Amino acid sequence: MKYRSLRKAVMAGDYSAVSEILSGALKGGEALVEFVNDFLYLGAGIEYGGPVNQHPILALNALKNIIADNRHQPSEILLRFALDTVVDSPLRTGDSAVLEQVEKKGPGSVVFVRDLEEALLSGDMELSETEAARIQLVAENPACVLELIAQVTLREPVVFAGFVYHLLRAHAFRRSREDAWAYTKCALNELRKFPLSEADFQGNQTPDGMLSRILAVDDVALWITFAAVWRLWELDCVRRAGFRRAVSAWLSSIEVEDHPVGNGESSVNLAAENRRPSDNQFIVLAESICSNEHDRTRIQDQLVALEAMRFFTKKAHSADMPLIAANINKVLS
Numbered sequence: 157m158k159y160r161s162l163r164k165a166v167m168a169g170d171y172s173a174v175s176e177i178l179s180g181a182l183k184g185g186e187a188l189v190e191f192v193n194d195f196l197y198l199g200a201g202i203e204y205g206g207p208v209n210q211h212p213i214l215a216l217n218a219l220k221n222i223i224a225d226n227r228h229q230p231s232e233i234l235l236r237f238a239l240d241t242v243v244d245s246p247l248r249t250g251d252s253a254v255l256e257q258v259e260k261k262g263p264g265s266v267v268f269v270r271d272l273e274e275a276l277l278s279g280d281m282e283l284s285e286t287e288a289a290r291i292q293l294v295a296e297n298p299a300c301v302l303e304l305i306a307q308v309t310l311r312e313p314v315v316f317a318g319f320v321y322h323l324l325r326a327h328a329f330r331r332s333r334e335d336a337w338a339y340t341k342c343a344l345n346e347l348r349k350f351p352l353s354e355a356d357f358q359g360n361q362t363p364d365g366m367l368s369r370i371l372a373v374d375d376v377a378l379w380i381t382f383a384a385v386w387r388l389w390e391l392d393c394v395r396r397a398g399f400r401r402a403v404s405a406w407l408s409s410i411e412v413e414d415h416p417v418g419n420g421e422s423s424v425n426l427a428a429e430n431r432r433p434s435d436n437q438f439i440v441l442a443e444s445i446c447s448n449e450h451d452r453t454r455i456q457d458q459l460v461a462l463e464a465m466r467f468f469t470k471k472a473h474s475a476d477m478p479l480i481a482a483n484i485n486k487v488l489s
Contacts, residue, residue, distance in 0.1 A: 310402035359408025
């Protein structure tokens, strides 16, 4: 095989090699891990001009999570959808230019994280890239810049929470220092689209105990955002306290009423013990989404929403399961 990795084959346009690499991934094991890692990396490198909260990396990381439900017999439909997403999308070029310039000059003897934060909040993206590159070159933690950007963007969780959560977890799949800049550059590019406001993080609300009320609101975007901020709340990283301040402030600001949890109406059966899903159920549901004739953006949105419901099944009480099933039905429709 001319190319051993998916990323090299895609970037070279060698689609016969791409097919061979996919065949290897379908056998599971390390080939599957490498395949997933590469489609996530390529997803972070997509030249994307749409809304932040619909960036393809959300759907690709959601697929990664769902595919993991059966690693021994991975779904060909889901792997092919991920592959088609990156193959059919233009990829950025020149990502490393700023990094190389800073490395050539030297990052400097002293690097301050606060300088990057101030540049991000001021909207000076050229300075932000330079400061991000300086930190990236000297940091022990390859994800430190990405985590700081995530914390800053949580001033606007409805826009950024889903994006930064899935981007962080996509990089964390292998947490490679070599790949970190592609994910950082992806985040910086999306920040160009939406100016951040100064925020006074006030609030004491936590995600625990809110799930029933969130599920009762017919708002897919709210479900996705809530799933993202809850997982950011729980993320074990240096920025955890900052994530929690921002999440608590947002949760305290939203108004959701208490609703009694009914049986819900759904063609989806969460038919395992306590009506929880079987191991492959979300794979089957995701396959049905990928196999329909909707445009790719709509399919990606459905996959992200479905994966949010998958997360909720891990947190929900049994009384919430009928409502989750009903909401899955809405996602599929």
